[in-house]
Amino acid sequence: MRLEYAAIAIVIIAAAAWLAYDNFMPREFTVSVKLADSQGLPINATVQLYADDRLAAEAQVNGEANVKISAKKGAALMARASADGFIPTRAGFSGAAVKITMQRETARTQKTDFVIATGYANLEKKYGAALANEIKTKILELASAAQQYDGLQTQAIFLDGNYSTVGEAVNALQPAYLLIVGGPAIVPFGEAETPLKGASGLGFVAMQDPMVPTDNDYGMLSTAEYDCNECYPDVAVGRLPDGNETKSESRILVDLLNYAIAAHEQKPVLDSMASLVSKDSYGGHLHYSLYSQLGNRVVDAPPNYFRAMQASDGREAERLAIMLASLGPASALFLSVHGSSPPWPQVFSASDGSNEYVLLARGLPALESQNFSGKIILADACYGGNPYRNENESLSLMFLSKGAAAFVGSTTSALANRKVSSHEFQDERELLALGSSTAFHYAVLKGLANGERVGDAVKAARREMQFGVPADELTAIQYVLYGDPTLKTGA
Amino acid sequence: MKKAALIVAALLACGSLLLSTATLATGQTASYADGCTLTLSDYSATAAFIELDCGQPTQAFIALNESIEYQGVSVTLQSLGQGNATFSFKATARKKITTQAEALDAARAFVSRYPAESLEIEGGVDCDGRRGAGKCWAVSGHEKISVPATNQTPAYERLTGAAAFVDEYGEIVRLVSVT
Numbered sequence: 038m039r040l041e042y043a044a045i046a047i048v049i050i051a052a053a054a055w056l057a058y059d060n061f062m063p064r065e066f067t068v069s070v071k072l073a074d075s076q077g078l079p080i081n082a083t084v085q086l087y088a089d090d091r092l093a094a095e096a097q098v099n100g101e102a103n104v105k106i107s108a109k110k111g112a113a114l115m116a117r118a119s120a121d122g123f124i125p126t127r128a129g130f131s132g133a134a135v136k137i138t139m140q141r142e143t144a145r146t147q148k149t150d151f152v153i154a155t156g157y158a159n160l161e162k163k164y165g166a167a168l169a170n171e172i173k174t175k176i177l178e179l180a181s182a183a184q185q186y187d188g189l190q191t192q193a194i195f196l197d198g199n200y201s202t203v204g205e206a207v208n209a210l211q212p213a214y215l216l217i218v219g220g221p222a223i224v225p226f227g228e229a230e231t232p233l234k235g236a237s238g239l240g241f242v243a244m245q246d247p248m249v250p251t252d253n254d255y256g257m258l259s260t261a262e263y264d265c266n267e268c269y270p271d272v273a274v275g276r277l278p279d280g281n282e283t284k285s286e287s288r289i290l291v292d293l294l295n296y297a298i299a300a301h302e303q304k305p306v307l308d309s310m311a312s313l314v315s316k317d318s319y320g321g322h323l324h325y326s327l328y329s330q331l332g333n334r335v336v337d338a339p340p341n342y343f344r345a346m347q348a349s350d351g352r353e354a355e356r357l358a359i360m361l362a363s364l365g366p367a368s369a370l371f372l373s374v375h376g377s378s379p380p381w382p383q384v385f386s387a388s389d390g391s392n393e394y395v396l397l398a399r400g401l402p403a404l405e406s407q408n409f410s411g412k413i414i415l416a417d418a419c420y421g422g423n424p425y426r427n428e429n430e431s432l433s434l435m436f437l438s439k440g441a442a443a444f445v446g447s448t449t450s451a452l453a454n455r456k457v458s459s460h461e462f463q464d465e466r467e468l469l470a471l472g473s474s475t476a477f478h479y480a481v482l483k484g485l486a487n488g489e490r491v492g493d494a495v496k497a498a499r500r501e502m503q504f505g506v507p508a509d510e511l512t513a514i515q516y517v518l519y520g521d522p523t524l525k526t527g528a
Numbered sequence: 529m530k531k532a533a534l535i536v537a538a539l540l541a542c543g544s545l546l547l548s549t550a551t552l553a554t555g556q557t558a559s560y561a562d563g564c565t566l567t568l569s570d571y572s573a574t575a576a577f578i579e580l581d582c583g584q585p586t587q588a589f590i591a592l593n594e595s596i597e598y599q600g601v602s603v604t605l606q607s608l609g610q611g612n613a614t615f616s617f618k619a620t621a622r623k624k625i626t627t628q629a630e631a632l633d634a635a636r637a638f639v640s641r642y643p644a645e646s647l648e649i650e651g652g653v654d655c656d657g658r659r660g661a662g663k664c665w666a667v668s669g670h671e672k673i674s675v676p677a678t679n680q681t682p683a684y685e686r687l688t689g690a691a692a693f694v695d696e697y698g699e700i701v702r703l704v705s706v707t
Contacts, residue, residue, distance in 0.1 A: 089699075113655065113701045129655060131663070237653035238666030238691030241646070242706060245687050317587060318707065354680050375707060377684035384684050386675070390587045390641060391570065391577055393673060395681040417707050419686060447707075450687055455586075455638070455703040473704060508704050 063088075063107045069134040071101045072118055074141050075262075082120035082139065085466055088112040090456060092464045117470055124269055127470065127503045140504075143261045143271045145211045150189040151523055152210055153180055154203045155218035157195035163222050163285055175294035176218055182301040183523055189214070203255050207272055214492050214522045215255060216297075217276040218290060221424050222283045224276075226448070227254030229267050232510035239452070239507060245378070246449035250424055251514045252276055253499075264504040268513035273492025275522035278437075280428030287428055289438055296440055297521040305411035305442045307485055307526035311336060311367035313360060313396065315387035318373045318417075318453065322475070326465040327483055333371070336363045358403040360396065368526075369413040369485075371478060372397075376418035378450070379425050383432050385418050399430055410440030413485065413526070415478045417453060422446025422517045433519055443491045443520030445481055447474070451515065452508045469501055472509040476501055477516060485526050492522020549606070551614045560617040561601045568613055576605055576613045580637065588637040596637045597698065625698050631665035635692035638703055642669025642689060655693045655701045664701060665694040 072080040079100025086094045088108030096104045098118070108114065116135045119125040123139040153176050160169035173195065180191040192210060200206035203224060207215055217224045229251050233243040256270025263269045277293040279285070311334040312323055322328065323335050364370055374385040374396055385397040397404055414436045416422065422433050422444065433444045454473040462468055465483075469476050477498045484494025495518045502509035550558030552568040559565050564582040571577065575591045582599040590596050595604040602618045625631050628649040632639075639647060647669045655664035670689025677683040690705035 111695070111697045111699070113695060113699065237650050238648070238668040238693065239704065240648070241668065241670040241689055242687070318705075373707070375686055375688070377686045381684040381686075382682035384675075384681065386684075386686070388688070390589075393675050395675070395678075398681045401680065419707050451707040452704045453707050455690065455705045456700070474707060 063109045065105060065107045066133055067103045067105050068094075068114075068116075068130075069101070070096075070098050070104055070116065071134075071136040072098055072139065073100070073136070074123070074139055080118075080120055080123065080139055082118040082123070082137075084137075085117045085470070086135075087115045087117070087467065087470055090115075090467055090471065092467050092470075115470065117466075124263065124500050127472075127506075140263050140269075143258050143263075145258060145260070145271065147213060148210045149192045149212050151180075151183050151191040151214045151216070152194055152206060152212040153191065153216045153218060154194040154196065154206055154224065156223045157197045159223045160219060160290075163219075163279075163283060164290075165286075168286070168288070168291075172218070172290045172294065175291055175298070179216075179294055179298050179301075179521070182298045183521075186301040187523060187525070189523055204257075207255060208259050211258065212272060214490070215272050215274045216521055216523075217252065217255065217274065218294070220276075220278040220280055222281070223279065224255075226250040226252060226424050227267075229254075229514050231449075232265075232507045232514065236507035242450050242452070242511075249511065249515045250448040250517075252517050253514055256496075265510055265513070268502060268504060268510055269500055270496065273490070273496040273518075273522045275443075275492055275495075275518040275520050275524075277521075278424055278431075278434060278519055280431060280434060281425045282427050285428065289428055289434065293437055296437075296442070297524070300411070300442050300521065300524050304525055304527040305368065305413070307331075307368050307413060309367045310334070310369040310371060310482070311364045312371040312373060313364060313385075313387075314371075314373040315375055316389040317387075318455075320455075320475075322462055322468050322479075323371075323373075325462045325468065327479065327486055331369065331482075331486070334363065334367060336360055354401055354403055356394070357396065357401055361403060361407055365407075368411065369415065369482065370409075371415045371417065371482075372421070373417045373453075376416075376420045376447075376451075378420050379423055383420065383423075383426055383430060385416075385421070385432060397432060399432065399435060404435070408439055409436050412436075412441045413482075413491070414441050414444045414446075415481060416444065416446035417451060417474045417478055419447065419450045421451070422519060423448050424517070437519055441520070442524055442526075443518060445478070445495060445516060445518055447512075447515045448517055449511075449515050452511060454508075472501070472503055472506055472512070474512050474516075477512050488525065490522060491520060491524045491526075492518060495522070549614060549616045551612050553612045558615070560603075561599070561619070564599060564601065566603060566615060566617075571608060571613050573608065576608065578603075578615075586637060587641075589640045591640075594636075594640075595633065596640065597634050598637045624696050625665060625694060628665075630698070631667055631694050634694045634698040635665075635667035635700065638690055638692045638700070638705075639667055639669035642671050646670045646689070653693070655695060663696055667692045667694060670706070 081099040084098045093106040117127045183189040183191045194206045233239045253270045256272035256274040310331040387394045454471040454475040480498035499513040502513035557567040567579040569577045606614045650666045668691035693702040
């Protein structure tokens with residue numbers, strides 16, 4: 038062996054080892070963290086620092102502090118700050134310094150706890166005088182139940198006297214909770230321009246959904262001064278929808294109000310969950326932390342035993358019956374599936390990357406005969422909560438009309454953070470910091486499990502969405518809560 | 529020793545290090561790198577559908593002679609036929625992404641299922657608010673899926689797509705997909 042070859046090899050290997058060490062081995066360094074409100078005043082907040090989506094450090098920072106972290110060269114660094122009275126804030130940074138500007142929550146004078154609002158004239162137009170009057174009676178019963186069983190000072194507004202719009206009533210009374218009774222024909226949805234317009238990489242979604250139906254507008258106080266007012270409503274809003282028809286004889290609103298009244302008398306239980314998960318949406322997080330504590334039963338869709346079948350094989354009903362039996366006992370259902378856009382009929386489907394499998398569609402007897410009494414339904418599916426479908430064509434209304442206590446779904450194409458498919462979580466804060474619908478649903482469930490009212494849980498989940506991140510802004514705007522926002526679950 | 533040293537030097541100079549090859553039938557799994565596996569889910573005459581797993585699985589279509597970069601390893605579909613598919617695995621050197629083609633290579637595992645004409649690559653973008661402006665590439669693809677009616681379920685259409693935000697070192701900082 039010639040000596041010079043060996044020497045060259047040693048030098049090259051040493052250089053490669055140094056490069057590997059320099060690039061891949063974590064190193065400890067100090068990050069200078071500065072916290073201020075929009076006026077530049079210092080804030081005392083809890084700060085977490087993340088490196089490549091992993092929690093690297095947590096510290097209490099009063100205005101300014103140095104925090105040590107360990108991260109490899111070139112790691113994606115991010116800081117999250119939270120403090121009472123402020124919107125939680127995330128900020129990406131590079132180098133050894135991060136400045137976080139936090140938005141102060143809107144100051145308000147709450148004159149009542151809970152407002153239930155509907156357009157009575159529109160109820161009469163849609164349902165006729167007799168049924169509209171029956172709905173009105175039920176709304177008053179719900180107001181009494183909220184007062185009696187939950188101690189909530191409640192006011193029913195029919196937009197026929199003191200207030201001509203929901204927004205006017207909300208700004209006058211500044212309640213903590215707002216329940217809108219009726220769908221688009223009774224109280225129209227807001228329409229926000231998509232935050233994805235001009236967003237890098239996501240223009241194709243903006244083309245599909247230039248406008249986003251939302252109820253957030255009704256929870257915005259006129260004094261709010263957030264960077265994105267429609268992302269962070271100050272009032273927790275829920276709605277009892279009734280389909281897109283302008284004329285109907287359906288008693289769905291009476292039924293939904295009865296369920297809401299019953300849920301005040303006897304709280305639904307949240308002690309277990311099951312997830313129906315499209316194979317291409319699967320992530321290990323579904324077995325982590327709270328999901329694990331609730332015994333999340335993950336129904337892989339399509340299940341392995343259906344792989345041999347063709348996508349549209351005429352055996353959808355058979356598949357459905359088996360899947361529903363698996364989901365049946367759980368008190369919360371997480372549907373991590375795909376959804377179709379109006380005017381196409383609504384389906385929830387699954388994909389294994391090459392085949393498409395219809396999971397849920399209206400009219401399937403096995404589904405229409407189910408009872409979803411008291412269940413919390415979290416639908417991580419495109420158009421899962423789109424309001425512009427008729428009553429008998431809407432899956433959200435199917436769940437609600439069969440007793441579901443709450444349905445959380447998106448009005449347009451929803452976006453998930455697929456880092457969950459290649460990330461092993463070591464802390465649930467890592468999951469919450471991922472943003473998009475992935476973090477949103479987890480945050481809602483966590484709030485409910487912590488004993489929060491569902492409206493508060495959804496409101497807090499919106500606040501985990503970061504202004505400046507288009508996918509997060511879209512998530513904050515597009516998700517609607519169908520159900521009474523004052524609903525609490527029992528242990 | 530002399531040959532090995534020269535091969536190492538040559539491979540490092542080329543920016544990659546051949547780790548191994550594997551020939552798989554449908555459903556079979558091969559291990560590579562440190563704790564990663566590749567499963568051959570299905571294949572046609574020109575492409576394979578695979579599942580890569582370095583902790584959590586991700587799926588990808590890979591065409592013949594195409595390479596996919598995943599977790600620091602380049603996976604290449606070398607050959608197809610005789611009821612199996614052969615893959616090679618190469619450790620890739622850490623280098624800065626400077627071209628659209630390199631950004632696409634880094635994100636290919638996440639966008640390969642979408643039609644080529646839908647692929648968009650944009651440089652100099654914010655990593656979705658995570659690292660300050662201008663440090664990332666956004667690589668996206670999408671497709672509208674049309675499903676015919678059956679005797680039990682209706683016809684429908686849905687949009688599918690994903691956007692991968694690739695940093696200057698080829699790491700996927702953020703991966704967003706349509707649900």
